[in-house]
Amino acid sequence: MTRTQWNDVFGPHTRSLGSIIAAGQRGLAAAVPATPEERTAALWSFGYFFSLLAGYYVLRPLRDQMGIAGGVQHLPWLLTATFVALLATQPIYGALVARLPRARFIPIVYHFFVINLAAFWLLLTLNVAPVEVARVFFVWVSVFSLFAVAVFWSFMADLFTAEQGKRLFGFIGAGGTAGGLLGPIITIGLSKPLGSVNLLIPAAALLEVAVFCAYRLERAATAPPAGHAAVRAEPTRIGGNAFAALPELIRSPYLLGIAAWVSLLSFGATIVYLEQANIIAAAVHERDAQTRIFAGIDLAVGLLSLATQVFATAQVLGRWGTGAAAAALPAVYIAGFAALFLAPTLAVVIALQVVQRWMNFAIANPARQVFFTVLERGEKYKAKNLIDVVIYRGSDAAYGWVFDSLQALGLKFGGIALVAIPVVAAWLLLSVALGRTQQRRAALIEMEAPKGESA
Known part of the structure; x- marks a missing residue:
């Protein structure tokens, strides 16, 4: 086949493929604003x-x-x-x-x-x-x-x-x-x-x-x-020693604040999870139907999170900062718990579960990870692991017992949601405070960085 014949047959397809690749590169550049x-x-x-x-x-x-x-x-x-x-x-x-x-x-x-x-x-x-x-x-x-x-x-x-x-x-x-x-x-x-x-x-x-x-x-x-x-x-x-995580956590008000934020994240998620389990068990008795509900929640969360993370998270963090982004999640919980207090129904708990998980994965979690970027290197691995692993899982267990205790006191699902509102309101205020501290620390790091080093 001559070059002319090759171009006649495959040229249009090659140009189309090149256009697709170029479009993909432009889309990636838009989705990932970076060098x-x-x-x-x-x-x-x-x-x-x-x-x-x-x-x-x-x-x-x-x-x-x-x-x-x-x-x-x-x-x-x-x-x-x-x-x-x-x-x-x-x-x-x-x-x-x-x-x-x-x-x-x-x-x-x-x-x-x-x-x-x-x-x-x-x-x-x-x-x-x-x-x-x-x-x-x-x-x-x-x-x-x-x-x-x-x-x-x-x-x-x-x-x-x-x-x-x-x-x-x-x-x-x-x-x-x-x-x-x-x-x-x-x-x-x-x-x-x-x-x-x-x-x-x-x-x-x-x-x-x-x-x-x-x-x-x-x-x-x-x-x-x-x-x-x-x-x-x-x-x-x-460097350091194997047991440095706890002292690092105790001596740093900023790390203690992040630890409290993670614990309150567990509080909101545990209360909603247990309310969801109880409401679905009472309203839907067929196992296959329950499985479809859980699968539907996972699918909705995954699709919404993926779209937001690719096209919106960077813009939200860049424009509003980490404090506002982290505060978006407790704000969702405040509205969701108020709705559960007024109407503790299957539709409300499913909607809250989808929205809170979406907001966490797409907006609040990236903001929380930025909180850690202004720490010392040892803290990023040791204290961060203590917070993300031990404190988070320990909070899960503790708040499960809190939920059981509130039920034992006679509170129904709506009453438990009402009790949770002031807790997540305090979480919102903590988010704003952590965002301000992170910004101050980041500014100091940028000022101290050697000339020409990436900020």
Whole structure:
């Protein structure tokens, strides 16, 4: 075929493909307001979070099934065991952070989880102590989900500045949302031909993809073009000791404020979750119908969050700041709890669950992650992990007992919602205060940064 004939046949298609690629690049530039170097780092971060959450959402249905296999009556004890396991693993993680550079301890954490999955696959395949293994697996996945995500966001807070985080964290978070949509599709599509136990294999593969993305992200951070500083390179290992997280938290009013914010996040989410469970159980008696409701909530949250994270989060954070963005979530809770007080119905609790989760994933969580960008490096890994993992899970357990106690006092669902309103109102005020403190800290860091360094 001559060049003329080739151009006649394939030229229009090549030009069309070029137009599509150019349009995609323009769309990416609009969605990710960044320099080319920042955009490269953001894309690897997107892939890292995508693979991580896709792997988790492959495991999550298997975890829930294992919880049933281990005995429904044992679930409260499994949740308690999860909290104890988190307390036990916190100093081990702290020791890794103190002694190894970021480029080494992050892959070690994920490779360790992959080795665990291989061990679980072997035990479940050989049918060794199935009930006991099921209970351990339930606890393990619960620990993994918190640790893996906390390590990811610690990396992001260490890598990007506050100003960069406002522009990029929404897009990066969209990677996790997209992965959360893919994971259930993999589970549904492969559970029958492979068997549920063999789903551990694609989950492990996805974790290894996450490690590869983290490796490429580290390279993008440590080798910027001459004269540029796209993201923060890691200067040295963090140092300190394995038990530094708690002292760091106690001596810092700012960290204590973030810890309170995370605990209040757990308060709102736990109260709504338990009200949802009770209202749905009372209104919908067919299991399949209940499953469809939960799936519908997850789908709506995923689609709304993904669209917002890609196209709106950076604009909201850039224009209104982290304080207003973080305050948007308690504002939703105030309106939602007021609506539940007036009408504690199925439609209201479903609407509140969708909107609060959407607002959290798309707006409030990126703002919360920016809060951590103005901390010392050790605090970003040690104290942040203590807050995101131990305090969050401990708050879940505590507020579950609070809900039960309010019911024991005779309060109905509407009354519990009314009691919750002043608590989330205080959360709103805390959000504004944290936003102001973060802005002051970011301004000081920018003033102290060497000339030419990325702010």
